[in-house]
Amino acid sequence: MPVYNQKVMDHFMNPRNVGEIENADGIGEEGNPVCGDMMTFYIKVKDDRLEDVKFKTFGCGAAIAVSSMVSELAKGMTLDEAMKLTPASVADKLEGLPSNKMHCSNLGAQALHKAIEDYRSKQKAGGK
Amino acid sequence: MRKVYLDNASSTPILPEVKEAILPYLGEVYGNPSSLHDWGDAARMAVDEAREKVAGLINAGPEEIIFTGCGTESNNLAVKGIALAAQAKGKHVVVSAIEHFSVLNSAKTLEKFGFEVTEVPVDKYGAIDPEDVKKAIRKDTVLVSIMHANGEIGTIEPIKKIAQITKELKVPLHTDAIATAGTIPVDVSELGVDALSLAGNQFYGPKGVGALWVRRGVRIMPLFDGGIQEGGRRGGTENVPGIVGLGKAAEIAKASMESRISQLTPLRNRLLKELPAKVEHVVVTGHPQNRLPGHASFCVEFIEGESMLMLLNNKGIAVTSGSACTSRALKASHVLIAIGLSHEIAQGSILFTMGLDTTPADIDYVLETMPPVVERLRQMSPLYAKFTKAGKGGQ
Numbered sequence: 001m002p003v004y005n006q007k008v009m010d011h012f013m014n015p016r017n018v019g020e021i022e023n024a025d026g027i028g029e030e031g032n033p034v035c036g037d038m039m040t041f042y043i044k045v046k047d048d049r050l051e052d053v054k055f056k057t058f059g060c061g062a063a064i065a066v067s068s069m070v071s072e073l074a075k076g077m078t079l080d081e082a083m084k085l086t087p088a089s090v091a092d093k094l095e096g097l098p099s100n101k102m103h104c105s106n107l108g109a110q111a112l113h114k115a116i117e118d119y120r121s122k123q124k125a126g127g128k
Numbered sequence: 129m130r131k132v133y134l135d136n137a138s139s140t141p142i143l144p145e146v147k148e149a150i151l152p153y154l155g156e157v158y159g160n161p162s163s164l165h166d167w168g169d170a171a172r173m174a175v176d177e178a179r180e181k182v183a184g185l186i187n188a189g190p191e192e193i194i195f196t197g198c199g200t201e202s203n204n205l206a207v208k209g210i211a212l213a214a215q216a217k218g219k220h221v222v223v224s225a226i227e228h229f230s231v232l233n234s235a236k237t238l239e240k241f242g243f244e245v246t247e248v249p250v251d252k253y254g255a256i257d258p259e260d261v262k263k264a265i266r267k268d269t270v271l272v273s274i275m276h277a278n279g280e281i282g283t284i285e286p287i288k289k290i291a292q293i294t295k296e297l298k299v300p301l302h303t304d305a306i307a308t309a310g311t312i313p314v315d316v317s318e319l320g321v322d323a324l325s326l327a328g329n330q331f332y333g334p335k336g337v338g339a340l341w342v343r344r345g346v347r348i349m350p351l352f353d354g355g356i357q358e359g360g361r362r363g364g365t366e367n368v369p370g371i372v373g374l375g376k377a378a379e380i381a382k383a384s385m386e387s388r389i390s391q392l393t394p395l396r397n398r399l400l401k402e403l404p405a406k407v408e409h410v411v412v413t414g415h416p417q418n419r420l421p422g423h424a425s426f427c428v429e430f431i432e433g434e435s436m437l438m439l440l441n442n443k444g445i446a447v448t449s450g451s452a453c454t455s456r457a458l459k460a461s462h463v464l465i466a467i468g469l470s471h472e473i474a475q476g477s478i479l480f481t482m483g484l485d486t487t488p489a490d491i492d493y494v495l496e497t498m499p500p501v502v503e504r505l506r507q508m509s510p511l512y513a514k515f516t517k518a519g520k521g522g523q
Contacts, residue, residue, distance in 0.1 A: 012438065013442065015508065020513065033470075033511070034472075035452070035458070036432070036451070036475060039510070040510040058510055059435065059453060060432055060435055060453030060454070062453075063453070100457075104453075104458055
């Protein structure tokens, strides 16, 4: 059996929402090149919902597929809903990841959470 | 879709002649070489003939060849077997920092038996300075194990010079010649080594068979206790089909070595020269000239090897990578770190190893396919985005 299932391969070969958002409302970065993978998420928020989500990822097939899946799931969610995404739920949506890819490569949800936290702390600082 | 196999360092295809030679030993010749009847004789004669051919490949005596199950076993037997047999004399071994795991982990196991291990460093090309080996040898050193060439970066090591030192200091020298035997000339007398490992699937023979050559007079403790097969140094019924295949592959390799080298070297040189010219921020790993004939290795900056490998596979090109993500342990290749690359750069490792089936048109295809694959991943890479922004900001 190949290392990755068809769902993962689809998100790797045709990643959704790749890119950056200019003047993003929040940016979150997770991972580092030593561990292997690095993900940056950009979000645009409107009425407490994720109007747009984009990402850039340095890493393996799993890391790219995870980022793509997270962006797809998160788009349109409320911030609270998006904060509930977990690495395990993302892996489930991808119908499974190889066991050694469950940690390092599965940082998409955390990167997204950091982007939301970034947005929220900016909101606070802005006095809103 | 065009199919281009450039992962010959992982395994070469089996030559049709080798397959033909093996087939009778998967069929009508099934005796045990240790048996004293016609069935046994037929198998034993085949093993003896193969032993002569393998010995001939490396200019050794046939009685000094021990057949093993693979290159890893040969390295295990050499490192642990020679060190353990000599432990009354001393408990120190010397290896290089870029040895294969079968040597490095054998040395680690020796540590559990009270041995000390010194790792000799390499320069940025992965080359070992023989003087460093000399400095590492102590009074209680019982073995030096340095590879003939590194399969990951292709660099060929100065084994002959290292052997002059070990000979002078009377320490046995083992060399892992798995990447070189059958590929470039390997002559145990000329090299001056005391033990040498080789493996069949590196030169168009089958998997599951290797050999260790040990110079007469060098003591070795077996890893497998059993009968008197292989002079008692490796018990167990012989893998007759595998051994026959290894012998045939050795015979053909010896006869066609020069023509193989002259076929592979220009292909390699072209890739080494043209890929970095076509794709920006690509570094060659290993020695620029003093390297294996069909071996071109690189690190592509700002992207990761596994995703590159997967996109190339999608285009019909088979390669390998030393990136952390590609390894099951998720660790960057110790070889790339030993030559001084950062983890970030090492992540972009990619290795093309050419073989007898490789054509100039295959290299054209690689040179045409690589730029869009790299570009696609760079457009996705936060590291590349940072780099391009910093570049623009700085100017």
